[in-house]
Amino acid sequence: MITFSNISQTYKVAKRKAGVKAALKSIVKRDYTYVEALKDVSFTVNRGEIIGYIGPNGAGKSTTIKVMSGILVPTSGTCTILGRTPWDNRIEHVKNIGVVFGQRSQLMWDIPVIDSFELMRDIYRVPEQQFKKNLDELVEVFNLSEFTD
Template sequence: MLFSNISKEYRVKKQQASLFQDLFNRKYSEKVALKDVSFQVNKGEVVGYIGPNGAGKSTTIKIMTGILKPTQGTCRILGVDPMENRMQFVKRVGVVFGNRSNLMWDLPVIDSFNMMQKIYKIPRVDFLDNLHELVTLMNVKNFLSTPVRQLSLGQQMRCEIIVALLHSPEILFLDEPTLGLDARSKIAVHQFIKKINEEKNLTVVLTTHDMGDIEALTSRAIIIGKGSKLFDGDFSSIKDKYQQYKKVRIEINQLNQIDEVVSQIKNDFNCELMTISANEIVVGIKNDFERLIQFIVNTETIDNYQVQSLNIEEIIARYYSELDI
């Protein structure tokens, strides 16, 4: 998979002062969605493609799946341009969008699977083999005859992934695959994607706002912001960057002393974050951590304290802030 020097611009109509101008003298501005973005994905890789809202993630996926044509640059998926010979191309890729469904809402799940066999012209023997394997792996046998509208979000997503894999694609694009799912359903989706990747050497490109998905499924992450690629590498290197950053939760046993403790911490320590609620102070600190702990131990008005590392969501939030995206 090659994504080379891709840029994408949209023409956006400007709102003008009068209806007459709006109709007969329209003016447009150029909006840059992607700006000179390049990366490669090798066969069998699982890659996380992440960034804040409006960063250009969906535009990238639409270009890679042949929905959009780039303004400039070269996109080659499985050795071909996704916009050319589209009927043949879509037979080689699978796509799951967390906010769109390929299932027929009022019909039993099995009817959607059978419809996909007809659309993709899957030989009957191959279809039945794939269906049996996927239904078993995703544990959906008990609700194949249930109308889609009666399924839970987790059950629906498992069926969406099956639909995307029935025709044995070589690449699977997943856009927010765990959107709205509970913890148990997320784990089931994670386990299945890892298993299918390992067994079939399936290439997976994952876009998500859920950093739990990235941590569970990928080792490589590509971060995009304001249309530009900002990072491409091992996701653990981002986590390691913030390994020394700690959150210290401090409980004060005398409420009338909390202002004094806050003042001392602000004046004596290099704190990057401080929040105060009731009898509790939360301090974010990096360089003065050991000295802060010594202060806490020696301060009688502090009843208890707890040290926490940043969770994955907090790490990414800080990383985005540093990159100003």
């Protein structure tokens, strides 16, 4: 179960002004603005439930996923996934979840797809038998055999 309760995330962003003089001045004294990426977001996902999380650019989708994966600690609110708070022990938490960000490829452009998958298997210490089972299943479901042969 996933419980996301009253999560807010505010970023402190340095204001940038044009010109060399302004750039030099900003070294000594910076002005900041605050950006609310998430404001009091709450939802629950029950075991076995499948959801889609969509919205326009800047709506907070990636920030939500980063909080859920433990990459970010929210400014306020609570999140529990499988009974754990993601950012309390991120290393243990990420062993049991999977996250793919659409803007960044997990595949290396200059090596075969299967080699990229093998590299990820090694990095995340996925047992060979489990890796093979998952790979075979996903290749079949998504019709990817032309990319993995």
